[in-house]
Amino acid sequence: MAVMNFGGVEENVVTREEFPLEKAREVLKNETIAIIGYGVQGPGQSLNLRDNGFNVIVGQRKESKTWDKAVADGWVPGETLFDIEEACQKATIIQYLLSDAAQIEVWPTVKKHLTPGKALYFSHGFAITYKERTGIVPPADVDVILVAPKGSGTSLRRMFLQGRGLNSSYAIFQDATGRAHDRVVALGIGVGSGYLFETTFKREVYSDLTGERGTLMGAIQGIFAAQYETLRANGHTPSEAFNETVEELTQSLMPLVAENGMDWMYANCSTTAQRGALDWWKKFRDASKPVFEELYSEVAKGNEAQRSIDTNSKPDYRKGLEEELKELRESEMWQAGMVVRKLRPENN
Ligand SMILES: NC(=O)c1ccc[n+]([C@@H]2O[C@H](COP(=O)([O-])OP(=O)(O)OC[C@H]3O[C@@H](n4cnc5c(N)ncnc54)[C@H](O)[C@@H]3O)[C@@H](O)[C@H]2O)c1
Ligand SMILES: CC(C)(O)[C@@H](O)C(=O)O
Ligand SMILES: [Mg+2]
Numbered sequence: 001m002a003v004m005n006f007g008g009v010e011e012n013v014v015t016r017e018e019f020p021l022e023k024a025r026e027v028l029k030n031e032t033i034a035i036i037g038y039g040v041q042g043p044g045q046s047l048n049l050r051d052n053g054f055n056v057i058v059g060q061r062k063e064s065k066t067w068d069k070a071v072a073d074g075w076v077p078g079e080t081l082f083d084i085e086e087a088c089q090k091a092t093i094i095q096y097l098l099s100d101a102a103q104i105e106v107w108p109t110v111k112k113h114l115t116p117g118k119a120l121y122f123s124h125g126f127a128i129t130y131k132e133r134t135g136i137v138p139p140a141d142v143d144v145i146l147v148a149p150k151g152s153g154t155s156l157r158r159m160f161l162q163g164r165g166l167n168s169s170y171a172i173f174q175d176a177t178g179r180a181h182d183r184v185v186a187l188g189i190g191v192g193s194g195y196l197f198e199t200t201f202k203r204e205v206y207s208d209l210t211g212e213r214g215t216l217m218g219a220i221q222g223i224f225a226a227q228y229e230t231l232r233a234n235g236h237t238p239s240e241a242f243n244e245t246v247e248e249l250t251q252s253l254m255p256l257v258a259e260n261g262m263d264w265m266y267a268n269c270s271t272t273a274q275r276g277a278l279d280w281w282k283k284f285r286d287a288s289k290p291v292f293e294e295l296y297s298e299v300a301k302g303n304e305a306q307r308s309i310d311t312n313s314k315p316d317y318r319k320g321l322e323e324e325l326k327e328l329r330e331s332e333m334w335q336a337g338m339v340v341r342k343l344r345p346e347n348n
């Protein structure tokens with residue numbers, strides 16, 4: 001464990017230098033890791049683990065689209081691909097990567113196979129933190145651990161294939177075997193994490209639910225829409241409004257932020273832009289802060305978790321989500337975006 005200074009605050013992190021892949025392989029050499037669920041995280045984590053040389057199997061509902069996807073990805077029915085129950089039975093480590101709502105429904109099957117000494121792994125603090133709502137209470141004689149990649153499973157896989165790594169947090173809720181720490185860190189390295197930072201199940205779920213509803217997904221769409229609509233209402237064309245709201249951000253400015261921070265991006269813009277941005281950013285912060293405070297409070301009260309459980313447990317929840325995604329896709333802003341993307345020279 002390395003102690004690193006993050007802007008004046010010291011934190012424990014695990015890097016690949018101090019916990020190399022060979023060490024992870026040694027720690028997990030006698031384990032059978034079952035990835036339960038093959039949605040978004042399932043493929044990313046299982047394929048990275050497999051390519052990294054671990055003993056991995058997949059458990060997935062038969063006769064589903066994602067079963068077929070697992071077969072297409074090289075998982076072999078009866079050898080490395082099983083139904084959920086059989087995979088749980090064979091596993092020494094169960095990576096529970098069903099959707100958070102589905103974890104509630106399938107829990108009795110998983111629980112049945114949590115025999116002493118096994119490990120139950122999550123990629124979200126949801127099930128355990130909101131246990132009064134999920135009913136997920138693991139037996140006392142298994143390790144309960146978490147590795148939460150801070151990004152999409154699609155990116156986890158893509159970055160792995162590019163020789164990069166997506167950062168993850170890790171946590172131990174229950175150490176029944178005395179091996180929980182080594183197990184969780186080895187799994188974190190094995191799934192392709194860049195570095196690992198310490199958290200708890202509760203802090204992971206509170207920050208994650210806030211982040212995805214906030215700047216990562218909800219707030220960003222909100223602020224894009226507000227600016228785009230303002231430009232359009234004032235007579236700007238869709239092309240101009242989209243370029244000035246989204247395309248320039250993703251293609252030109254965010255790569256500079258990713259490379260070297262916000263001040264570096266600012267420094268590579270005109271002094272006119274710098275003056276304006278430095279004058280206006282605090283106004284945007286002050287306007288949105290109350291919304292973030294409300295959001296965090298809803299997360300901490302469990303209301304966001306309950307809404308997710310209630311809506312995503314419905315049999316037709318995907319249809320509802322897809323309809324709302326379609327509405328976004330068909331909005332003028334994102335239709336304009338589709339044309340703008342097509343016009344990128346690299347897409348011609
Ligand atoms: N999506 C991400 O990139 C991401 C990132 C970090 C953490 N997480 C966490 O990882 C976990 C998995 O998330 P995901 O987005 O990969 O899940 P998902 O929504 O893609 O679903 C995963 C699998 O659950 C299966 N499933 C759904 N309902 C089921 C049911 N009733 N019975 C049996 N199987 C069912 C689906 O077939 C699918 O294979 C969650 O805890 C999530 O919060 C996800
Ligand atoms: C990819 C995200 C948004 O970071 C994850 O938290 C999720 O729930 O999908
Ligand atoms: Mg999340």
Ligand SMILES: [Mg+2]
Binds near residue numbers: 211
């Ligand atoms: Mg997240």
